[in-house]
Amino acid sequence: xxxxHNLSGRRIIVGGGTGDVGVEIVAALLxxxxxxIVPGRNMAKAAALxxxxxLSVIEGFPEDDAGVAALRETLSKTGPLDGAVAALGPWxxxxxxxxxxxxxxxxxxxxxxxSHYLFARAAIPSLAxxxxxxxxxxxxxxxxxPHSGIVSILAAAQAMMAQVFAAxxxxxxxxxxxxxxxxxxxxxxxxxxxxxxxxxxxxxCAALLATAAQPGTVRQTILTxxxxx
Numbered sequence: 001x002x003x004x005h006n007l008s009g010r011r012i013i014v015g016g017g018t019g020d021v022g023v024e025i026v027a028a029l030l031x032x033x034x035x036x037i038v039p040g041r042n043m044a045k046a047a048a049l050x051x052x053x054x055l056s057v058i059e060g061f062p063e064d065d066a067g068v069a070a071l072r073e074t075l076s077k078t079g080p081l082d083g084a085v086a087a088l089g090p091w092x093x094x095x096x097x098x099x100x101x102x103x104x105x106x107x108x109x110x111x112x113x114x115s116h117y118l119f120a121r122a123a124i125p126s127l128a129x130x131x132x133x134x135x136x137x138x139x140x141x142x143x144x145x146p147h148s149g150i151v152s153i154l155a156a157a158q159a160m161m162a163q164v165f166a167a168x169x170x171x172x173x174x175x176x177x178x179x180x181x182x183x184x185x186x187x188x189x190x191x192x193x194x195x196x197x198x199x200x201x202x203x204x205c206a207a208l209l210a211t212a213a214q215p216g217t218v219r220q221t222i223l224t225x226x227x228x229x
Contacts, residue, residue: 005032005203005206005207005209005210006032006033006210007029007032007033007034007206007209007210008032008033008034009033009035010033010034010035010082010083010209011034011035011037011078011079011080011081011082011083012029012034012035012036012037012081012082012083012084012085012209013036013037013038013039013075013081013083013084013085013123013126014026014029014036014037014038014084014085014087015039015061015084015085015086015087015088015115015116015119015123016085016086016087016088016089016115016119016136017036017038017039017040017046017049017085017087018038018040018041018042018045018046018048018049019087019088020183020185020186020187020188020198021087021136021183021185021198021201021202022038022087023048023049023186023198024185024197024198024199024201024202025085025087025198025201025202025205026038026049026055026202027199027202028199028202028203028205028206029085029202029205029206029209030052030054030055031206032206032209032210033054034054034083034206034209035054035056036052036054036055036056037056037057037058037075037081038055038056038057038058039057039058039059039060039061039062039071039119039122040057040058040059040060040061041060041061041063043057043059046059058071058074061115061118061119062118062119062121062122063118064118067118067122068118068121068122071122071123072122072125072126075122075123075126076126080126080127080128080131081123081126081127081128081131082127082128082131082132082209083127083131083132083133083134083209084119084120084123084124084126084127084131084132084133084134085134085135085136085205085209086116086119086120086123086133086134086135086136087136088111088112088115088116088119088136089111089112089113089115089116089151089154089155089158090108090111090112091148091151092104092108092148092150092151093147093148094147094148095147096146096147096149097149097150100149100150104150105150108150108151108154109150109154112151112154112155112158113154113157113158113161116135116158116161117161120133120161120165124165124169124172127172129171129172129215130171130172130173130213130215131171131172131173131213132172132173132174132175132208132209132213133165133169133172133173133174133175134175134176134177134205134208134209135158135161135162135174135175135176135177136177136179136201136205137155137158137159137162137176137177137178137179138151138155138178138179138180139178139179139180139181140152140155141155141156141158141159141178142178142180159176162174162176162218163218166216166217166218170215170216171215171216172213172215172216173213173214173215173216173217173219174217174218174219175208175218175219175220175221176218176219176220176221177201177204177205177208177220177221177223178220178221178222178223179196179201179223180222180223180224181194181195181196181223181224181225182195182196183195183196183197183198183201184196184197184198185197185198186198194225195225196223196224196225196227200223201223204221204223208221
């Protein structure tokens with residue numbers, strides 16, 4: 001992968017960097033010259049990122065207060081971060097919201113909103129002044145998704161989370177990349193040619209992080225199938 005975006009010398013952490021979209025974000029940032037850090041729960045999946053001189057994989061994604069403290073401590077040893085990308089939260093399709101089992105509700109809250117909260121708690125204090133915090137979100141935040149209602153609810157809450165982060169950390173820029181497309185990943189068979197690809201998501205992340213930050217603001221960028229990189 002080649003890129004016109006220059007992130008040389010920038011240290012960026014990617015939450016969800018072992019996921020189907022996250023691996024392409026990591027690849028794009030490395031191609032742009034960044035030093036990339038990926039905390040991962042599943043080290044077998046992390047190994048699939050491959051070896052790269054500028055890639056550091058940390059075992060363990062924060063799942064509680066102790067995990068947050070441990071990741072903060074690890075990050076503090078190598079100096080402040082310039083950027084963070086949160087590519088977190090699975091999709092869900094199932095029964096109507098009124099029939100959704102509480103176990104499924106709890107699982108999605110933990111996998112999506114709680115993961116964003118815990119990752120941010122570890123990453124944001126490690127960002128340098130003028131750093132950028134980039135959150136990946138989806139169109140479900142903007143309209144109800146029948147039989148995927150829990151995704152819409154959590155995505156909308158994530159959008160407000162971005163507003164809160166910006167209000168509480170005026171020294172940083174918070175940027176939301178809103179994906180208004182099904183994402184074609186390596187794991188998805190027979191993708192529609194009109195879908196945004198995970199590689200395009202990665203390239204857009206590199207482009208956004210290469211732009212000058214606007215501390216104290218929340219910016220939103222929409223990526224659709226009509227916005228080819």
